[in-house]
């Protein structure tokens with residue numbers, strides 16, 4: 001039977017590059033593109049099938065910032081598939097990013113310069129907003145919508161005889177100090193993106209603890225800094241082109257500048273080939289590129305503890321319960 005791979009955010013950037021690379025590895029796969037924009041998804045499907053006619057490529061429409069859309073998509077997926085072998089939880093946003101110029105110049109002349117460029121730590125703030133579900137948009141898109149997606153797909157993911165893998169696109173920008181168990185949605189801070197990526201790291205650890213025995217494994221990756229629509233929201237393409245010589249130079253000292261979505265998928269593709277039971281749940285797998293442009297995968301222990309991960313997971317379950325009650329009440333009223 002064909003292995004089934006579900007990928008959120010497959011319409012551009014690292015998600016699109018991942019589709020191409022996975023089919024280069026194995027064109028007998030069934031890729032299911034989980035995208036919010038159907039015309040973009042159709043165009044991707046057509047181009048993937050043109051280069052890999054033996055593959056099966058299907059689409060499911062999902063907007064992970066809308067719980068109704070997630071429920072509709074998971075209902076469809078449960079009708080279409082018996083199991084999912086891999087789910088890449090990759091869709092993500094960094095809305096209205098603002099570069100902290102002061103921090104940039106301070107960092108340029110400090111010993112932390114390489115770390116600052118590798119992680120964007122302290123460099124970026126974002127303006128978040130509420131979704132129609134009443135949740136912070138960055139949290140709902142990057143974390144909670146995906147959490148509900150896998151909760152709803154449990155029956156397709158938990159088979160102890162042959163494991164399924166969840167692979168989250170996190171970031172080197174995930175930072176403990178930007179996350180708080182008292183404000184998991186980061187409604188009070190200015191770095192919701194970093195908080196959401198740290199939340200993903202915690203969630204992955206908790207999912208391993210709660211689901212490994214049922215045959216479900218979870219890992220997190222950082223694709224590195226790539227030029228995609230997300231990074232073009234930070235600086236326009238022409239500015240990236242202007243600073244490219246500096247970045248090429250920096251690449252000899254920092255391996256995080258993967259630059260292209262193809263390079264950025266290195267860790268995501270590597271995980272596709274690993275036995276999930278053999279992976280360390282407490283490390284993040286990082287796509288890396290050398291100064292001479294060779295790709296490799298490296299790993300880093302995450303700055304978190306299992307107790308906090310479990311507490312966060314319990315908070316998500318509680319939030320899910322509250323939201324289900326609200327949705328039920330609204331349905332009853334209509």
Ligand SMILES: NC(=O)c1ccc[n+]([C@@H]2O[C@H](COP(=O)([O-])OP(=O)(O)OC[C@H]3O[C@@H](n4cnc5c(N)ncnc54)[C@H](OP(=O)(O)O)[C@@H]3O)[C@@H](O)[C@H]2O)c1
Nearest residue numbers: 009011012013014036063064065091092225226228229230
């Ligand atoms: N670029 C980087 O340097 C970098 C570094 C570290 C981590 N990442 C992570 O990599 C992942 C992919 O980002 P990217 O760089 O490839 O950026 P991208 O090109 O902007 O891709 C983001 C993808 O997510 C989808 N998406 C956004 N909001 C969605 C929603 N509400 N529902 C469904 N899909 C949604 C987008 O769909 P549309 O096409 O419809 O917009 C797109 O397919 C993200 O999780 C990001 O945080 C990126």
